[in-house]
Every structure is written in C-alpha cells, then in structure tokens.
Amino acid sequence: NAGVTQTPKFQVLKTGQSMTLQCAQDMNHEYMSWYRQDPGMGLRLIHYSVGAGITDQGEVPNGYNVSRSTTEDFPLRLLSAAPSQTSVYFCASSSGRAGPDTQYFGPGTRLTVL
Amino acid sequence: GESVGLHLPTLSVQEGDNSIINCAYSNSASDYFIWYKQESGKGPQFIIDIRSNMDKRQGQRVTVLLNKTVKHLSLQIAATQPGDSAVYFCAGWPCHDYKLSFGAGTTVTVRA
Numbered sequence: 001n002a003g004v005t006q007t008p009k010f011q012v013l014k015t016g017q018s019m020t021l022q023c024a025q026d027m028n029h030e031y032m033s034w035y036r037q038d039p040g041m042g043l044r045l046i047h048y049s050v051g052a053g054i055t056d057q058g059e060v061p062n063g064y065n066v067s068r069s070t071t072e073d074f075p076l077r078l079l080s081a082a083p084s085q086t087s088v089y090f091c092a093s094s095s096g097r098a099g100p101d102t103q104y105f106g107p108g109t110r111l112t113v114l
Numbered sequence: 115g116e117s118v119g120l121h122l123p124t125l126s127v128q129e130g131d132n133s134i135i136n137c138a139y140s141n142s143a144s145d146y147f148i149w150y151k152q153e154s155g156k157g158p159q160f161i162i163d164i165r166s167n168m169d170k171r172q173g174q175r176v177t178v179l180l181n182k183t184v185k186h187l188s189l190q191i192a193a194t195q196p197g198d199s200a201v202y203f204c205a206g207w208p209c210h211d212y213k214l215s216f217g218a219g220t221t222v223t224v225r226a
C-alpha cells in the first residue's frame with residue numbers, strides 16, 4: 001500500500017511549456033484533490049474530484065486542467081506554464097465522497113517556471 | 115466557503131513544555147476540522163481531527179479543542195519534543211462543501 005504517489009518530484013519548465021503532474025492512490029479513495037503551496041502560505045485548492053468522471057474547481061483553478069478517468073489517477077495539466085505557477089504542488093485523497101473525511105497527502109512536486 | 119487563520123505565524127517552545135497552537139475559522143456551518151503537521155520538504159501529515167458535534171478530542175500527546183461559540187480551535191502538544199518542530203496547519207471543511215480550506219500555518223521550533 002503506497003498511499004498517494006506523485007511524479008515527478010522536481011520539474012523545471014520554460015514559460016509557455018505544458019506538462020502533466022501525475023498523482024495516483026491505491027487506497028480506493030473516491031475523493032482526490034490538488035493543492036498548491038507558496039512560500040509562507042497555506043495550501044490552496046486548485047481542483048478536486050469526488051469520483052471517476054467528476055471534477056470541479058477549487059479556489060485557484062485558472063491555468064490548470066484535470067480529468068478523472070479512473071478512481072486511482074488524478075493528473076493535473078498545466079496548459080501554458082507561467083512564472084506565477086512556480087510552486088509546490090500536492091495531491092491528496094480521502095475516502096469520503098458523501099462528506100468530509102481525513103485527506104492523505106502525497107510528497108509533492110516542486111515546480112519552477114522560468 | 116470557509117476561511118481559517120492561525121493566530122501566530124511562529125512559536126518557540128522549550129523541549130518538554132506543552133505547546134498550544136491556535137486557529138480561528140469564519141464559517142459557523144463548518145462540520146469538520148483537521149490539524150496537519152508538515153516537515154520540511156514533505157507533504158502535510160494528518161495529526162488529529164474533530165467534528166463539530168465534539169468539544170475535545172485526544173490523541174497520542176495531542177489534544178484538539180473546539181469552541182464553536184467563538185469559532186476557535188486549538189492544538190495542544192504535551193511534552194514537546196525536537197521531532198515536533200514543523201509547520202502546523204489547521205483546515206476546515208464546511209458542511210455540504212467538498213473544499214477543504216487551510217490556514218497559513220504556524221512554525222513551531224523546539225529549543226533544546
């Protein structure tokens with residue numbers, strides 16, 4: 001049971017490039033989410049999903065796309081990277097679909113956009 | 115939605131003393147609160163949670179108190195150890211909303 005895994009751990013992009021951050025969980029959790037964390041700040045919700053085929057926007061969705069084709073995977077796509085997207089990205093999952101429940105976090109992806 | 119905020123950005127505590135980290139929230143309909151610990155270079159790690167129908171919950175060396183009247187919760191760490199040095203976040207989850215909101219975090223430093 002690996003929990004929540006994220007790849008890559010580090011990534012450097014040039015402005016305008018696109019990429020996908022991968023997230024997978026093996027706990028059969030319905031709820032998955034993506035957060036970004038900027039220095040000295042808490043985590044801000046980008047997108048979330050309450051189950052396969054269902055996604056919705058969080059607090060800071062602009063510039064990011066998500067899809068949920070399977071229960072296990074929840075990739076985050078940066079369409080055209082900008083320096084403002086330099087951040088640490090965390091994926092999380094929880095079993096609660098009908099309501100809130102404990103979220104478990106992955107180790108994070110540190111992204112730098114030049 | 116929910117807005118949560120921590121009262122102090124930093125806390126320095128002597129090893130062996132008790133630590134208290136405070137957090138305020140804005141949405142009186144919030145149903146569920148979680149405390150996370152984040153060590154440098156790692157993802158947030160679950161510490162303890164509490165639902166709105168409770169006032170207090172205890173774990174191993176940690177206690178969370180919830181005061182719904184003033185919309186305040188606190189995390190108490192007993193006999194603080196060097197391994198407790200980290201950033202601590204409170205997070206709130208309103209009823210009928212799938213969006214967990216985080217406070218900015220309190221950095222706890224344990225002095226030997």
